[in-house]
Amino acid sequence: MNPKKIKWEEIFTGLEIFMKNQAKPSISLIAEINNDPYRVLFSTIISLRTRDEVTITASSRLFEAAPNLESLAKLTEENVAQLIYPAAFYRNKSASILKCAAILQAEYNGKVPGDRELLLKLPGVGRKTANLTLNLGFGVNAICVDTHVHRISNRMGWVTTGAPEATEAALEIILPENYWIPLNEMLVSYGQKICTPLSPRCSICGVTKHCRRIGVERSR
Ligand code: SF4
Structure with a gap:
């Protein structure tokens, strides 16, 4: 995918709408306190x-x-x-x-x-x-890639990588820096609830129109 065509603002707005009703990942909650x-x-x-x-x-x-x-x-x-x-x-x-x-x-x-x-x-x-x-x-900008960030970044078609470290390096090139910190919190929650590993819930996903669903064979 041409990174210039990725609509980051729309994608993050869609993820933020989902996040409003969800508990944050554990470390975000601990860091909030x-x-x-x-x-x-x-x-x-x-x-x-x-x-x-x-x-x-x-x-x-x-x-x-x-x-x-x-x-x-x-x-x-x-x-x-x-x-x-x-x-x-x-x-x-x-x-x-x-x-x-x-x-x-x-x-x-x-x-x-x-x-x-x-x-x-x-x-x-x-x-x-x-x-x-x-x-x-x-509060230092860095891209934290766990299994959810790695999986969703590949499904969406942002990157084509085989391991989290490669995803981190690829995202560093294409992702605007103001999204580096929010990325992990957003995609961890999204990966736990919507874009799950085996059968993602594409029918209720808020960012479907931005997703190429690479490698998704079965969904709900
Ligand atoms: S459309 Fe499906 S595969 Fe793509 S981000 Fe949404 S849930 Fe994941």
């Missing part, structure tokens, strides 16, 4: 492969017990595992969270760095976590 990079980073680690409701309750328990890095670094792996249970891979995440906390204390003066390359060096932090932390913790 407190957009402290510490909370955004660790709740995003907890959220990986975990349902939103579990992410919210597990993160709340962790931040109640450890409202800052200093208090987090005093917890044991068992403490953190109990607090974030039943998040997926809670034992691995507990180990990563404490290793991150120790590195941030020792090397970054107890602060989460607002720099993607530095974030990517932390245990358990991939591009998705780094970019979401930049977006919601620091």
Whole structure:
């Protein structure tokens, strides 16, 4: 698709209308209460492969017990595992969270760095976590591509890519910067409720006229 023909404003307006009646993704809700990079980073680690409701309750328990890095670094792996249970891979995440906390204390003066390359060096932090932390913790433009953003960007015909990293690179070229931060929140919600993986709900979709439905074989 010729990127110059993509009507971004109309598409985002259509998505916004849908969003008005929907709960936001878990990390957006957590960031709304407190957009402290510490909370955004660790709740995003907890959220990986975990349902939103579990992410919210597990993160709340962790931040109640450890409202800052200093208090987090005093917890044991068992403490953190109990607090974030039943998040997926809670034992691995507990180990990563404490290793991150120790590195941030020792090397970054107890602060989460607002720099993607530095974030990517932390245990358990991939591009998705780094970019979401930049977006919601620091207000820095970055394109956070998870499975929903990757799938919908390809279905709509914006990009033709095989993996989230390639989608991120392709979107960086064609997507106007003012949409970089809203993109994740919009498409995560849309991907959970409307443009679902197996059988998207095209009959009630608000952006149908902008979508090429690439690879959609079955829909509702
Ligand atoms: S038309 Fe269907 S495939 Fe395209 S964005 Fe809407 S729900 Fe997804």
